[in-house]
Amino acid sequence: MKGGRILLGHGSGGTLGHELVRDLFLRHFQDPALARLEDASDISLADEAGRLEGQVVLTTDSYVVKPRFFPGGDIGRLAVCGTVNDLAMRGARPLYLTAGFILEEGLPLADLERAVRSMAEAAREAGVRIVAGDTKVVEHGGADGLFINTAGVGLVPPGVHIHGAGARPGDAILVSGAVGDHGLTIMTHREGLAFESTLESDCAPLNGLVEALLAAVGPALHTLRDPTRGGLATTLCEIAEQSGVGMVVDELSIPIHDAVRAASELLGLDPLYVANEGKLVAIVAGPYAEAALAAMRAHPLGREAALIGRVVSEHAGTVALRTLLGTHRILDMLAGEQLPRIC
Amino acid sequence: MKGGRILLGHGSGGTLGHELVRDLFLRHFQDPALARLEDASDISLADEAGRLEGQVVLTTDSYVVKPRFFPGGDIGRLAVCGTVNDLAMRGARPLYLTAGFILEEGLPLADLERAVRSMAEAAREAGVRIVAGDTKVVEHGGADGLFINTAGVGLVPPGVHIHGAGARPGDAILVSGAVGDHGLTIMTHREGLAFESTLESDCAPLNGLVEALLAAVGPALHTLRDPTRGGLATTLCEIAEQSGVGMVVDELSIPIHDAVRAASELLGLDPLYVANEGKLVAIVAGPYAEAALAAMRAHPLGREAALIGRVVSEHAGTVALRTLLGTHRILDMLAGEQLPRIC
Numbered sequence: 001m002k003g004g005r006i007l008l009g010h011g012s013g014g015t016l017g018h019e020l021v022r023d024l025f026l027r028h029f030q031d032p033a034l035a036r037l038e039d040a041s042d043i044s045l046a047d048e049a050g051r052l053e054g055q056v057v058l059t060t061d062s063y064v065v066k067p068r069f070f071p072g073g074d075i076g077r078l079a080v081c082g083t084v085n086d087l088a089m090r091g092a093r094p095l096y097l098t099a100g101f102i103l104e105e106g107l108p109l110a111d112l113e114r115a116v117r118s119m120a121e122a123a124r125e126a127g128v129r130i131v132a133g134d135t136k137v138v139e140h141g142g143a144d145g146l147f148i149n150t151a152g153v154g155l156v157p158p159g160v161h162i163h164g165a166g167a168r169p170g171d172a173i174l175v176s177g178a179v180g181d182h183g184l185t186i187m188t189h190r191e192g193l194a195f196e197s198t199l200e201s202d203c204a205p206l207n208g209l210v211e212a213l214l215a216a217v218g219p220a221l222h223t224l225r226d227p228t229r230g231g232l233a234t235t236l237c238e239i240a241e242q243s244g245v246g247m248v249v250d251e252l253s254i255p256i257h258d259a260v261r262a263a264s265e266l267l268g269l270d271p272l273y274v275a276n277e278g279k280l281v282a283i284v285a286g287p288y289a290e291a292a293l294a295a296m297r298a299h300p301l302g303r304e305a306a307l308i309g310r311v312v313s314e315h316a317g318t319v320a321l322r323t324l325l326g327t328h329r330i331l332d333m334l335a336g337e338q339l340p341r342i343c
Numbered sequence: 344m345k346g347g348r349i350l351l352g353h354g355s356g357g358t359l360g361h362e363l364v365r366d367l368f369l370r371h372f373q374d375p376a377l378a379r380l381e382d383a384s385d386i387s388l389a390d391e392a393g394r395l396e397g398q399v400v401l402t403t404d405s406y407v408v409k410p411r412f413f414p415g416g417d418i419g420r421l422a423v424c425g426t427v428n429d430l431a432m433r434g435a436r437p438l439y440l441t442a443g444f445i446l447e448e449g450l451p452l453a454d455l456e457r458a459v460r461s462m463a464e465a466a467r468e469a470g471v472r473i474v475a476g477d478t479k480v481v482e483h484g485g486a487d488g489l490f491i492n493t494a495g496v497g498l499v500p501p502g503v504h505i506h507g508a509g510a511r512p513g514d515a516i517l518v519s520g521a522v523g524d525h526g527l528t529i530m531t532h533r534e535g536l537a538f539e540s541t542l543e544s545d546c547a548p549l550n551g552l553v554e555a556l557l558a559a560v561g562p563a564l565h566t567l568r569d570p571t572r573g574g575l576a577t578t579l580c581e582i583a584e585q586s587g588v589g590m591v592v593d594e595l596s597i598p599i600h601d602a603v604r605a606a607s608e609l610l611g612l613d614p615l616y617v618a619n620e621g622k623l624v625a626i627v628a629g630p631y632a633e634a635a636l637a638a639m640r641a642h643p644l645g646r647e648a649a650l651i652g653r654v655v656s657e658h659a660g661t662v663a664l665r666t667l668l669g670t671h672r673i674l675d676m677l678a679g680e681q682l683p684r685i686c
Contacts, residue, residue: 052389149494151403
């Protein structure tokens with residue numbers, strides 16, 4: 001397939017499409033359910049006795065990130081990690097993914113193959129199977145190269161109840177590491193700025209980190225969310241609103257890499273509103289904050305985890321940030337568009 | 344939302360995006376699981392005793408049809424029916440859908456609302472719930488208006504085993520109605536041809552028809568497939584290949600509407616290779632052919648059902664068409680691209 005490009009015929013349902021499926025998708029994804037080429041693929045959720053233990057969850061996300069390849073990841077890795085993380089944020093074990101490709105006529109086959117290989121690698125890393133897929137081709141100019149949709153099915157173990165409305169006054173607010181890396185990497189890479197070499201996307205599957213958290217604090221883990229579009233600030237606002245609680249966050253305690261801080265200042269962006277793709281916010285019952293923090297720091301993806309604030313009963317629905325200067329300001333949701341095509 | 348257009352900010356994860364979700368998606372889809380706005384939505388598959396009876400199946404498809412609105416349907420109706428039908432072709436009851444939207448900056452909100460309303464109506468018609476969603480916005484020129492991905496989860500009842508490798512020599516080949524309507528409707532509508540008024544897409548959810556077939560002939564139903572891209576001919580070739588059998592099909596017995604025949608001749612297309620979106624091919628044990636035919640004809644979506652051929656043990660992997668002239672020709676899979684952006 002070297003040197004080739006996507007033709008309209010690759011989306012026709014005929015022989016060219018069959019070749020693409022066999023020589024590219026099946027070869028990299030290596031899954032028996034996918035290889036059967038049925039209209040819908042069998043998936044197993046029950047145990048051998050036919051009992052379904054736990055709660056099945058379902059999610060979807062489309063990925064349109066530009067550029068397609070960037071330091072720390074690419075659109076393929078993102079398409080697996082993003083959907084795996086949406087499942088993990090409910091405490092679920094990610095099990096099965098679907099993959100829908102929208103390709104622009106003329107897309108280099110090498111680009112598609114690179115993204116597909118990344119998907120396969122990320123899926124192995126997360127322990128999830130890609131079992132169903134679809135490819136559409138639009139004429140040149142009808143799409144920007146390559147869009148990927150993934151949907152995911154996961155299983156929440158019995159006894160785990162993690163949701164956006166779970167935060168309670170007295171809970172601790174933790175973040176699993178430094179914020180802003182993904183968004184600033186995309187933005188500086190796109191702008192061709194010189195300091196981009198020190199920035200790298202944090203794109204990673206977080207299900208292992210969530211398992212470590214659950215093992216450490218169990219039902220004390222009330223809410224999880226990955227601060228993607230809209231960043232940490234918007235995510236905290238969403239949780240405060242869904243849970244009907246207030247939050248007080250200490251700006252000084254939020255980990256931010258120096259390169260992100262520098263790039264943010266140069267571009268006039270607030271890193272609290274910039275997307276992350278390998279970080280989570282955990283709301284944990286107060287007495288379990290230290291145990292949760294220790295569990296995260298012991299995991300490769302949580303080494304820079306930090307306690308950044310507390311859930312309070314006052315000013316429900318509102319997040320107050322204690323600034324570096326000791327004053328308080330209200331964190332609102334992202335209002336307009338800060339960074340398009342970030343994920 | 345009247346008169347408005349999609350802005351980049353609608354995809355930012357901030358307040359504009361939240362408004363779009365609340366005022367458009369939640370309003371039309373009306374689903375409690377969706378309304379909870381979790382990263383992943385709870386779905387129920389087991390009975391109240393926690394037993395999972397049957398086989399869970401998973402599928403996905405993206406929809407890029409152009410024009411977005413056409414006689415007999417639109418991209419929204421197609422996005423629900425297409426994925427519901429992929430589930431139904433395994434004999435599954437369609438239960439849950441996800442919906443991923445990729446929107447071009449500048450898309451009229453009225454167009455989006457019309458498509459979303461169609462999705463909601465088609466979902467009610469099929470008895471399926473839309474429980475998870477995602478919206479991305481790409482800048483003007485980065486996509487052609489509106490693309491929709493849906494993924495679907497269904498449950499195959501115990502004892503039902505329908506798959507592409509199920510056809511056996513002696514089986515009857517049935518089609519549920521006239522072929523070519525959808526593809527020719529799209530093509531003539533796109534070309535602005537005068538006779539388009541008599542053509543209408545057959546876009547419809549086929550799960551009810553499949554239930555009727557299962558009730559009538561049960562395990563005698565070996566294979567189901569909806570002849571979408573590549574049309575009836577490509578679908579038959581796929582089944583012949585997957586099942587390792589030959590097929591003999593009688594051209595005269597294949598139902599084709601006069602308007603489709605006329606449009607095909609004018610455009611130089613073969614209706615056997617044109618996409619359908621509300622038809623199925625059923626491969627049924629020979630002795631049950633009449634019962635299957637009667638069950639289909641008693642259903643509103645199967646009134647024009649016909650027996651079109653037989654599965655044979657000779658020429659495995661090959662479909663022979665007995666032509667109007669009495670000669671035989673080999674039906675191959677669609678080779679290049681006949682009709683782009685058909686679904």
